[in-house]
Amino acid sequence: MSNKMWGGRFSSGPDAIMEEINASIGFDQRLYKQDIAGSIAHATMLAQTGILTQADRDAIIAGLNEVLAEIEAGTFTFSRSLEDIHMNVESRLRDKIGDAAGRLHTARSRNDQVATDFKLYVRDTIDILITQIETLQLGLVTRAEDEADTIMPGFTHLQSAQPVSLGHHLLAYVEMLGRDAGRFADARKRLNESPLGSAALAGTSYPIDRHMTAEALGFDRPTANSLDAVSDRDFILETLAAAAICAVHLSRFAEELVIWSSAQFGFVRLSDKFSTGSSIMPQKRNPDAAELVRAKIGRILGALTSLIVVMKGLPLAYSKDMQEDKEIAFDALDSLSLSLAAMTGMVGDLTFNRARMHASASAGFSTATDIADWLVREINMPFRDAHHVTGQVVALAEQKGCGLEGLTIEDFKFVDPRIDSRIHKVLTVESSVASRQSYGGTAPANVVVQAARWKTLLTGQPHDPRVLAAKKHGGHGDGGVE
16 A cells, blocks of 8 residues: 555555665654644644635644644554654544645645754754753852862862862863853754745745744744755754763763762762662772763764764755654753753762862972962062972972971072072962962852852842852861761
């Protein structure tokens, strides 16, 4: 039996293998809301322009709403022989209202229909992802406020570099996530043009109103070129690129949580909610949630690469290759959404070992740069000379087996007689962190200001950094486990 949706050109049905490779209903059924919304907008426009009778419009919309209710109730039966969500919905609509259902497809094609559905879905998903990003940002900002005075080692090359505020470190990820949200918002803005009415590739001879359907579906405008409209997948490529960059940021933070939670670092602890054990080593507490977030970038980047490869050699306009866009995109965007949720949970769950962080920040001669800065500032030594003198001081401390704060004034004068006892004021990690007051620096006062700025941006409510500072009752530099 031929497929009636294909028309009279075919006298027999597809081979079983053809049906297997051709069908997309197994994954594109999740577009049902967007497909039905697009059909309702299209039917309304067809009636408004006189292409469809008001009676047919009413029957179509009522039938589509019944189909929507069936799908949401879980009573709808999806058929692989009908290939995709569009034909499944239309077939069921015909069962319900008869011949009027056949008029719904006037002045459109599955080519512009799927492009419209997919854009609507991606747009909805972007809105969800931006909300998730902002929720994670707010969680990080809240923790940063609490940890503005907590001192930890700052790293370059994973080697101890200079002491920093833990709050400052957390806010670095807030900045990254802010750029991620911006990239998604930019992608959303560019995709918000309606392909509906472009038909198969050339537009239509019917007197349709594409501006009407675009407005009804929340698009800014209809697409200006029918060939581009049905063959464009830039919108999902750009969204996947934004997703991949966001996943990289989550992976970097997840990697730090894996390192920080190790016995060798001991900076943080994840509770049982976000940890697992070992089947043979009872002492183990594995940061599996962080490790899985770290791994999700592989799936997301893989989806972006796969779709770029699919699209790179396709001539205009639509080719069936483009059916491969949805399954990988769904998986990638689902993976990012899950990763954002998991990371938000872990941020709220973390317990910081402030004493361990402080002790580590004090190790490794981390205030050496402060000595060089003091030499420049107090005795007008050129920085390159100060760098050399400081290197000699560090070498002396290594030789004596002590930290920089353990050196006597005589030790300093041995290296350079111009150094006096004021040098000791810059040797503590507290003074080092507090001194970094340049804009964007790690000083706790800066952290409080930046946290307030982000809270204002994320909540829409003004937050005064002076109020936040007043809520803090002293620092955490003396350590202690939260």
